[in-house]
Amino acid sequence: DVQMTQSPSSLSASVGDRVTITCRASQGISNYLAWYQQKPGKVPKLLIFAASTLQSGVPSRFSGSGSGTDFTLTISSLQPEDVATYYCQKYNSAPWMFGQGTKVEIK
Amino acid sequence: EVQLMESGGGLAQPGGSLRLSCAASGFTFNSYAMNWVRQAPGKGLEWVSVSSGDGTVTYYADSVRGRLTISRDNSKNTLYLQMNSLRAEDTAVYFCAKAGGSYRGAFDIWGQGTMVTVSS
Numbered sequence: 001d002v003q004m005t006q007s008p009s010s011l012s013a014s015v016g017d018r019v020t021i022t023c024r025a026s027q028g029i030s031n032y033l034a035w036y037q038q039k040p041g042k043v044p045k046l047l048i049f050a051a052s053t054l055q056s057g058v059p060s061r062f063s064g065s066g067s068g069t070d071f072t073l074t075i076s077s078l079q080p081e082d083v084a085t086y087y088c089q090k091y092n093s094a095p096w097m098f099g100q101g102t103k104v105e106i107k
Numbered sequence: 108e109v110q111l112m113e114s115g116g117g118l119a120q121p122g123g124s125l126r127l128s129c130a131a132s133g134f135t136f137n138s139y140a141m142n143w144v145r146q147a148p149g150k151g152l153e154w155v156s157v158s159s160g161d162g163t164v165t166y167y168a169d170s171v172r173g174r175l176t177i178s179r180d181n182s183k184n185t186l187y188l189q190m191n192s193l194r195a196e197d198t199a200v201y202f203c204a205k206a207g208g209s210y211r212g213a214f215d216i217w218g219q220g221t222m223v224t225v226s227s
Contacts, residue, residue: 001169034213036152043202043220044144044152049213087152091211094157094166096142101151 002027004088006099012107019075021102023088028068032092035064035073038101039084047086048073080106109133109216111203116221119193123225129186129203129218137161137181140206142214143188145199145223155201158186160209171197193225 003026013019023033031051036044046055048064051071061076075082083106088099115127129141143155156167156177165177176189186203200222204214 032211036214038152043217044204044214045217046213046215049207049215055213055215085151089152089154089213091206091213093211095168096154096157096211098152098154 001095002029002090002097004090004097004099006086006088006102008102009100010103010105012105013078014107015078015080017078019078019082019104021073021086021088021104023066023071023073023099025069025071025090029090029092031067032090033064033066033071034089034091035062036087036089037082037084038087044087075104078104078106109205111205111216111218113201113203113218113221116201116223118224118226119190120227121194121225123193125190125193125223127188127190127201127203127221127223129188131184131186131205134205134216136179136184138209140208140210140212141179141186142204142206143175143177143186144202144204144214144217145197146202146220147196147199150199153199156188157206157211164210190223193223195225197223198225199223 033051035048038044085101174192200220202220205216206212
């Protein structure tokens with residue numbers, strides 16, 4: 001099975017900082033990659049699908065890039081409401097594996 | 108409004124069974140693949156199983172294959188997860204999630220989740 005590895009596992013940044021999270025697939029998955037945000041005690045929310053397409057209603061400070069095996073999620077200007085754990089997920093073929101998550105905190 | 112509502116969680120003994128349900132509304136249920144995803148306390152997301160829109164194609168995570176069975180009743184707009192031979196490691200919040208396509212896709216709608224606790 002294809003494994004999804006995120007880095008870092010956690011980060012602390014200041015409000016207004018640019019934040020980048022990386023997700024690497026152990027085999028190529030084209031652009032079948034999604035990013036989710038899960039705030040503490042809440043349900044996961046889809047942010048980005050097809051590696052770079054912003055889900056409707058998601059703020060434009062979120063962006064995604066990559067194809068094949070290497071992907072990134074970028075928050076251009078970190079806001080207090082962005083405190084959450086972020087997960088990548090592949091969906092090219094089953095099993096639809098998630099990364100282990102990246103916890104984002106405010107410094 | 109597009110909505111998913113899980114039910115059926117609770118306490119089960121090791122080796123026991125539970126049946127989870129996920130009632131869908133606000134979209135054409137039989138047009139979309141539906142998934143179960145679980146999250147153990149304090150842990151990350153784990154995909155469990157998927158059923159294609161027409162129910163003819165199903166896949167499972169290795170950790171649950173042979174013990175958990177996904178099904179759906181498109182006439183009732185409801186997804187199910189039959190959980191047998193439960194183990195302590197099955198303890199988690201179980202979410203149902205709608206995919207963006209009839210077979211695969213990012214999970215664009217999630218239910219609130221139902222807690223399953225396996226303990227003697």
